[in-house]
Amino acid sequence: MAQVLEFKLPDLGEGLTEAEIVRWLVEVGDVVAVDQPVVEVETAKAMVEVPCPYGGVVTARFGAEGSELPVGAPLLTVAVGETADGRPAGDGSGAGTDGAKDGASGREPAAEGSGNVLVGYGTSEAPARRRRVRPTAPVLNGRPRAPEPVRETRADTPQAAPSTPAGRAASADGPVPVISPLVRRLARQNGLDLRKLTGSGPDGLILRADVEHALRAAGTQDRPDTTKAGAAPATAAPASVTRVPLKGIRGAVADKLSRSRNEIPDATCWVDADATELMRTRAAMNAAGGPKISVLALLARICTAALARFPELNSSVDTEAREIVRYADVHLGFAAQTERGLVVPVVRDAHTRDAESLTAEFARLTEAAREGTLTPAQLTGGTFTLNNYGVFGVDGSTPIINHPEAAMLGVGRIVPKPWVHEGELAVRQVVQLSLTFDHRVCDGGTAGGFLRYVADCVEQPAVLLRTL
Missing domain, CATH: 4.10.320.10 (E3-binding domain)
Structure with a gap:
C-alpha cells in the first residue's frame, strides 16, 4: 500500500531562510530514488541541487520556476510503497512506508551510505536515474489513483492556480x-x-x-512613437525606467555591504609600491617549469605572512559581548566577479599553502564561481579578504570590509610609471595598495605597519624568506 509523503525545502545551512526555484529536475509521475536530486535552487550564496529523501512516485510539485520558497515550505510529494502491479514505487531505493521520514512522525529514511550534505537530509553515492510511469501507477488505501496534477504555487499563496514557467x-x-x-x-x-x-x-x-x-x-518595437497624434506629453514619466529587485546574490551583497557600513568604523590607508622585483620573481618561478604561479597567489602569500606579524587584523568583533575575536588560522577570501554578481570564495587555511597551492585553489574556486556551483560553505567563514580590483583597469579604491571581518587589502593595476630607483628616475612597475580596517581592532600604527610590510615584500620579495 502506498503512502504519500511530503518533502519540504530543507535547511541549506549557513543561516539561509529561503531559496528560489531555478529548475525542476523531475516531473509529476516520475519515479525517483532515495537521495536523487529533484530540483535546482538558488540561495543568496550559491545554486544547489536538492536531493529527495524518499523513493517513490512524484505526485505533486509546489512552486513554479522563478518563485521563492521559505525553508520548511512544501517542495513536492512522493507516493512511497507499492504500485498497482506490486513493484516498489521507489524503483529499488529501499524506502518503503516505514523507511521514509514523515513530516509528522519524524522517522528517518533508511538509506545506507547516505551522507548528510544538506541539513536534515543526505545523498547517496549513485542515485538511480528517474523513469516515467503511467499516471495510474500510485495506489492509495488499496485503490488505484491517478497522480495529482502539478501544483506550482508560491509559498504565500498555496491555493493559487497552476502556472506555466x-x-x-x-x-x-x-x-x-x-x-x-x-x-x-x-x-x-x-x-x-x-x-x-x-x-x-x-x-x-x-x-x-x-x-x-x-x-x-x-x-525597439515597444518604444512609443511621440510623433503620432495623441502621444504622451514630454512631461510624462519616462517609459525606460526599470526596477531591479534586490534579491539573490545582488540582495545578499547589498545587505552585507550596508551592514558593514552601519556597524564597522572603518578607515583606509594606502601606499604606492614598486612591483618590478615581484614581477621578475614571478617570471623566474614560471620559467623554472611546473605549474604557473599567479600574481594573486604571490600577494596572498604576502598577506598571510603579514597577518602572522600583525594578527590584530585577522579578527572580528563580537558586538554583543564587546570582545575582539582573533583567529589563529587564516581563511582568505578573494573577490571574484561573475555573471551572477560579486562573490567572495574562501581559501581555507591559506597560511599553510605555498604559492603553487594557492594558485591552484584560486583557479578552482574562480571556475566554480563562474559556473555558479560554489557551496555556501565555500562562501563563508573568511577571516581576511584580498581584493584585486586592478583587473578592472583601475589604480585605487577604498574597499568596504567584508562583514564580519576586520580588514581588506585592495590591489590596483600594475603599470609602468616614472619612479625614483636607486637615486635615479626610471620607469618601474608600480602598484597602489590600500588597506581598509576596522578601527576597533587596532589603531593606525598597526594598520600602517601591516601595509608597510606588504609593500616591502612587493618591492623586495626576498623579505619573505624571513618567514619561510
Missing part, C-alpha cells in the same frame, strides 16, 4: 535548447518565450547573447 509553452513538446540557468532566468524575468528563439550556439543552443538581442529588438 516563462520560456516554456504548456502545449509544446520537447525540451527548450537551453543549458544555462542564467539564460532561463533572464528570459523569465523579461517575459520572453524561449521557444520562439533560434539559438546561435552549437545544435541551435540558445545563448545569453540570443536572449539579449531579442530583448533589445522587443524594446
Whole structure:
C-alpha cells in the first residue's frame, strides 16, 4: 500500500531562510530514488541541487520556476510503497512506508551510505536515474489513483492556480535548447518565450547573447512613437525606467555591504609600491617549469605572512559581548566577479599553502564561481579578504570590509610609471595598495605597519624568506 509523503525545502545551512526555484529536475509521475536530486535552487550564496529523501512516485510539485520558497515550505510529494502491479514505487531505493521520514512522525529514511550534505537530509553515492510511469501507477488505501496534477504555487499563496514557467509553452513538446540557468532566468524575468528563439550556439543552443538581442529588438518595437497624434506629453514619466529587485546574490551583497557600513568604523590607508622585483620573481618561478604561479597567489602569500606579524587584523568583533575575536588560522577570501554578481570564495587555511597551492585553489574556486556551483560553505567563514580590483583597469579604491571581518587589502593595476630607483628616475612597475580596517581592532600604527610590510615584500620579495 502506498503512502504519500511530503518533502519540504530543507535547511541549506549557513543561516539561509529561503531559496528560489531555478529548475525542476523531475516531473509529476516520475519515479525517483532515495537521495536523487529533484530540483535546482538558488540561495543568496550559491545554486544547489536538492536531493529527495524518499523513493517513490512524484505526485505533486509546489512552486513554479522563478518563485521563492521559505525553508520548511512544501517542495513536492512522493507516493512511497507499492504500485498497482506490486513493484516498489521507489524503483529499488529501499524506502518503503516505514523507511521514509514523515513530516509528522519524524522517522528517518533508511538509506545506507547516505551522507548528510544538506541539513536534515543526505545523498547517496549513485542515485538511480528517474523513469516515467503511467499516471495510474500510485495506489492509495488499496485503490488505484491517478497522480495529482502539478501544483506550482508560491509559498504565500498555496491555493493559487497552476502556472506555466516563462520560456516554456504548456502545449509544446520537447525540451527548450537551453543549458544555462542564467539564460532561463533572464528570459523569465523579461517575459520572453524561449521557444520562439533560434539559438546561435552549437545544435541551435540558445545563448545569453540570443536572449539579449531579442530583448533589445522587443524594446525597439515597444518604444512609443511621440510623433503620432495623441502621444504622451514630454512631461510624462519616462517609459525606460526599470526596477531591479534586490534579491539573490545582488540582495545578499547589498545587505552585507550596508551592514558593514552601519556597524564597522572603518578607515583606509594606502601606499604606492614598486612591483618590478615581484614581477621578475614571478617570471623566474614560471620559467623554472611546473605549474604557473599567479600574481594573486604571490600577494596572498604576502598577506598571510603579514597577518602572522600583525594578527590584530585577522579578527572580528563580537558586538554583543564587546570582545575582539582573533583567529589563529587564516581563511582568505578573494573577490571574484561573475555573471551572477560579486562573490567572495574562501581559501581555507591559506597560511599553510605555498604559492603553487594557492594558485591552484584560486583557479578552482574562480571556475566554480563562474559556473555558479560554489557551496555556501565555500562562501563563508573568511577571516581576511584580498581584493584585486586592478583587473578592472583601475589604480585605487577604498574597499568596504567584508562583514564580519576586520580588514581588506585592495590591489590596483600594475603599470609602468616614472619612479625614483636607486637615486635615479626610471620607469618601474608600480602598484597602489590600500588597506581598509576596522578601527576597533587596532589603531593606525598597526594598520600602517601591516601595509608597510606588504609593500616591502612587493618591492623586495626576498623579505619573505624571513618567514619561510
